[in-house]
Amino acid sequence: MIRWKVPLYKILVDKDDTKNITNVIQRGMHWAEGPEIEEFEKTLAEYLGVNYCVTMNSGTSALHATMLAYDIKNNDEIIVPSFTFVSTANAALMVKAKPKFVDIETETYGMDPKKLKKAITKKSKLIMPVHYSGLPCKIDEIRTIAKQNKQILIEDAAESLGAEINSKKIGSFGDASIFSFAGNKVLTTGEGGAVTTNSTKLYKKCKLIRSHGRKIGNYFLSTNKPEYIQLGYNWRMSTITAAIGLSQLNKIEKLINLRRKNAKTLNSKLKKISEITLPPEPKNFKHAYQLYSILTPNQTIRNKLQKHLSDNGIMSKVFFYPVHLTSFHQKLKKYSNLNTTENISSRILSLPMYPNMTSEELQLIYETIYAFFEKNWE
Structure with a gap:
């Protein structure tokens, strides 16, 4: 483990x-x-x-x-x-x-x-x-x-x-x-x-x-x-x-407020990276941030970023791979016209998100991401 x-x-x-x-x-x-x-x-x-x-x-x-x-x-x-x-x-x-x-x-x-x-x-x-x-x-x-x-x-x-x-x-x-x-x-x-x-x-x-x-x-x-x-x-x-x-x-409101506070910190730091799309939150919508999911320009960059995070001790995960492309569901029927699903899924990456994140943990996340994009866009 x-x-x-x-x-x-x-x-x-x-x-x-x-x-x-x-x-x-x-x-x-x-x-x-x-x-x-x-x-x-x-x-x-x-x-x-x-x-x-x-x-x-x-x-x-x-x-x-x-x-x-x-x-x-x-x-x-x-x-x-x-x-x-x-x-x-x-x-x-x-x-x-x-x-x-x-x-x-x-x-x-x-x-x-x-x-x-x-x-x-x-x-x-x-x-x-x-x-x-x-x-x-x-x-x-x-x-x-x-x-x-x-x-x-x-x-x-x-x-x-x-x-x-x-x-x-x-x-x-x-x-x-x-x-x-x-x-x-x-x-x-x-x-x-x-x-x-x-x-x-x-x-x-x-x-x-x-x-x-x-x-x-x-x-x-x-x-x-x-x-x-x-x-x-x-x-x-x-x-x-x-x-x-x-x-x-x-304590549910406390838990959500802490998540939102952590998301706000990540948003303020990661918005400086033009290659990243931050989690959306439309007007009058309240995000509870069960996940903090960013979009990268393409799947190759997403996968390289995930490996870079992992190499630096930061866990990340893809939520979600399309259900219609799983082995089991592909056997049932061939599905089409799910282009946005496939596009978002190929670029999305969920970063750590939990109520009791420390400032040091947050800093490690965004500085590690900074380092990745600085290296790959030099």
Whole structure:
């Protein structure tokens, strides 16, 4: 394992995190379906301004559960971007539907509303845009198109908890939204996810799906005979995980503000390099900076820069390689007209970004990048 001078991400842990975890452990019971789960769900729903939240053991489980809850079936078209993590598209395949890839635009790196309009057919049932790296996509325009075409709208907000448009939280625009709490996310519980919605029907379905289709409330505290009323899975979040989520959520604005402060520092230093395009942030959009992703002039320079950073102990990563070009998805169908996706993906590079970055770490990043471009442009 490489010991990076500056890793790609690092979790800010404080005494509240330790206290919450210790309380659950020392209690000696309710490690499954404990009261922290419902408290976390209620607090997250209130933060987002929605009625309901159902926690899951991962963002991928949340995607899958939402597909099942909406009764997505064979050959239904699910419209998604290819510039995303693979599970966004795979969720459609898990219910035997067909992912239909739509190109992105360059202002947010999200689904292009103009391309979306042209992609909708009679087979289309659900639209799932992605809020990339902590930046909202053009969700208002996409929501209008979804309503006009009677499409279900699910926000893949896995990377963008706390992001906003005109002070309205991402995760409150669609019929449902999914979040991930994996180790590199704005709010992390190590692993975990959630579905949020204003629909009582969807909420009840997701609760059944995540726990074996069991109608009873807390299985571990009830002596009643359990009633299984539909097919379900074991996708519950553990109590310890929820306890971490609660303490992280209580300081979410602090975590985001620290990320934004670090991004501001990098922006001020890297804007001097004409060969770099900084992360976009349109007017009235609030970036949560789950990632700090820059664009280079071309793939060759991107790859050389990444190696230069690595040689100097700085981790960086490509988020994302196009899903439609992965080995698995290429076997399913040949996709075309995703030129912007392929162009952005070939040039993008995510630099380290986390709340508790030191001034020395930030300095090492931008000075190492300075040195690379000075050497290569002499």
